Structures are given as C-alpha cells and as structure tokens.
Amino acid sequence: MFEAMVVGVSAGGLHALSGILSCLPLNYPIAILIVQHRHRDSDHFLDEYLNKLSAVRVKEAEPGEAILPAHVYIAPAGYHLLVERDKTLSLSIDPPVNFSIPSIDVLFQSAASCYKNHLIGLILTGASSDGSQGLKTIKEYGGYAIVQAPQTAEVDVMPKAAIELVDVDKIIPLEALGQFLIQDLLNSTVVNGGETDE
C-alpha cells in the first residue's frame, strides 16, 4: 500500500496540477508533496488557488509538520522541502540543486529513504532536468515511478529527461492521470517495487 506521492513540476505546472488535484476525493488515503519551481518571491497564490478547486486540503509545507493522508503540501518558494524519517516535513536554505530551490531531486531523495517502497514519484511538465535523479532514487528504494506522457506536457523537457534516465513504471497522458491515481493505484492493480509488505 502506498503512503505518499511526491510530485515534481516546473513550467506549465498550474494547469497540470489543477487537473490532477481536482480529481482526488476528500478522503484520498495518500499524502502528496509537491515541488513546483517558481519565483522566489511568490506568495500564497498557488496553494490557495489549488486548495479552492480541490476536495483534499492543499497547503504550504511548514517545518516540523506531520505528514497526513488526504493532504497536499507545497514547497514554499525559496526553500528546499525534505521529508524526515519520522514522516515530518523540514525546510532548508541549502544551496540550489540543478539551479533550483526548491529542488525536486532534494524532495524525492529524502522521501525515498523515508517511505521506501511505499512511495510514488511523479514527474510532470517542465523545462528542466531536475527530478530525474530523484525519481531514480525512488526506484532504487523500491518505489513506483510515473511520468506524464511528454506529448501531453506543456513543456516536455522534464518528462523526457526522466524517461531517459529512469526505468519508469508508467507513462500516462495528463487527462488520464487523475483517474489512474484514484483507481488503479488504490485498487492495487499496481504492485510497489514487486515487493510484498511486511
């Protein structure tokens, strides 16, 4: 059973995220953590906007906060978002990774070592290669890797880079992503990393 999903998205993210998050039901059993590349001085527009159109709760990630299912946490502009092993959130102002802060790789790698095979990684539209290494780490820890089908992405650089580097489990068109997340994933038609749970 999956506990959390980490999402990396850059250019074109607002549209993609709106489409996906608005599909999820109020009691969605998985926690979602998102790094959306954006300007350092961005305000609360993104989380407030997404919260309005979603049944699940969307908020900016706060340091020390416990990660809960049916919640969506967005990395604050100008901070890396990381997952601690006790499943709480932490923030850092460490140097940019792939020229990015927040960086998708930083979130994905810390989440991978915490959630191991109970984690899904999802790469969406973007003009960067941030996230590919992180997605690879998720696979190494037995997690599940999904990439948005490049031809459905506003900018296809990021999905393509991920597909190139990682042996991904699924490539899904944007229109079908919401449905996949609520049906296939939850009905465990997908098996995480081929391992059975303890």
Next chain:
Amino acid sequence: MLAMKPEDMQEFEIHQLLEAIYFRYGYDFRDYSKASLERRILHRVQQSDLNSISEMVPRVMHETAFFELFLRDMSVTVTEMFRDPKVFKKLRQEVFIQLKTYSRVNIWHAGCATGEEVYSMAIMLKEEGLLERTRIYATDYNNHSLDIAKKGIYPAEKMQSYTESYLAAGGKASFADYYQAKFGSAKMAESLKEHITFANHNLMKDQAFAEMHLIVCRNVLIYFNPKLQDKVLALFKESLIARGFLLLGDKETIDFSEVKTSFETFSKKERIFRRKMYV
C-alpha cells in the same frame, strides 16, 4: 531472520557518525534535522571518495582536519543582503522607534553566516541614526564563514540585486555609498564594521554573553529538531532584556516551543516576537 536493508543501514551509520563526533568534539548534531544532514554527509562521502558513511567514523575520530571539513560541509549556506526586504522595512518602521528609547543598544545576529544580513542591519541603523549607540554581535559556529564576514568583501555582480532589495527595504540613500567596488568585488565600509563584533558562538553548547535589545536568528532553527529549538529559544529568552525583540526566519515560529508564553507576537507576518515583562 530478516536481513537489514541497506537503507536502514544508512540510518544506523549516520547515527554512529554523529555519536562519534559528539564523543570526540562535543558537537551534538544528533539534534539536527536529519534529512538535510544526510544529504550533506552523502556529499562528503562522494567528495572524499569513500565507500560508505562508516568510513567517515575513524577519519573524524583521528583527523581534526577531516572534522573541520565536515563542519564546513554542515554549514555551507546561502545568504544575502536584505533577504525578505519587507521584514527589514518593518524593523525599520516599527522596531527601531522602540530601540531609540535606549541610550545604548545591543543586537545579536545568531547564525550570521558570511555576514550579509549583518551589514544590511548596520546600514539601516546608520540611516535611522541608531548605529552610533549600537553594538552588533554577529556569531556563527563556522569560522570559515566568519572570516568572510569579517572581511566584508562580496562579489560585485551581486550588488545590483542587493540594491533592489535595499530600496525595497526602505533604503533612504544610495546603496553604493556603503561599499567600495574594486576588481570585481565590493568591500563594505569601515564605518559599518566598527560597530560589529564577529565571534564564534555555537548555539548547541555556548552560553549567553550579553544583554540584548534585539536578537536576529533567521533560517537557523529550521535546521534543528524541536528539542534543540527549545534550548536555543530559552537561551534567547535569557539573553533578551524585558520588552526586547526576537526576529526569526520567514518560516520559523515560537508557537510550538516552551518559551511561547514568555513572548508576545509583535508582527506575525514578519516573524517578530517581543519578550514579555515578567515571565
């Protein structure tokens, strides 16, 4: 029996390394947020061509130079002048008026890194006529960063964006008056430096050293676990005069700490707190 998975071994190795460092040098990184620490440790393993985190243990135990390297890794940071200009504007507009009621003012920048934040403060104090009566204590536990801070020399190409932030923070003069540009670098004015004392201070273990009217500690507590945050906030409480001010980073708060009741919120958005009178 279930074999230990490699990833769990990694957690164990980190634990061992931090124990070793604590035992040998008294630096307790066990109270740091682990996720960011883990990234830095793995980076060191890679940089030093080691095969595992465990190989760091004997090195830190027996080579002081390697420990110094580790310390430097731990505090590689990014900082800048007038970060979050609105916060500096608020200080200037609402906190400085209060500071002006004192004939002598002490300000402590804890975790000052390479000093940009400190010079920003000195510039504002100067423009508000407060610098002459003020002593700024700027501390960090990283000597390498402190050396840069003391010199006060920064890349000239950053001055453009700092100028914008200076103006957004309510700067009243010309930012270029505060530094001398030469060979691609900008050297901060001596008239600012005279009022700043840079010193090594480790928030994990060092004590209070003077009575402060304002303590600035931004983006340091995010690296600590709740236990160490509590300890450091207690130290700040002890160091502040009654009605003294505490400024934290943009995402930091005292709301979940033990000292909460000793402070009132002066400005929620800018993360400015004020020490209560008798608690």
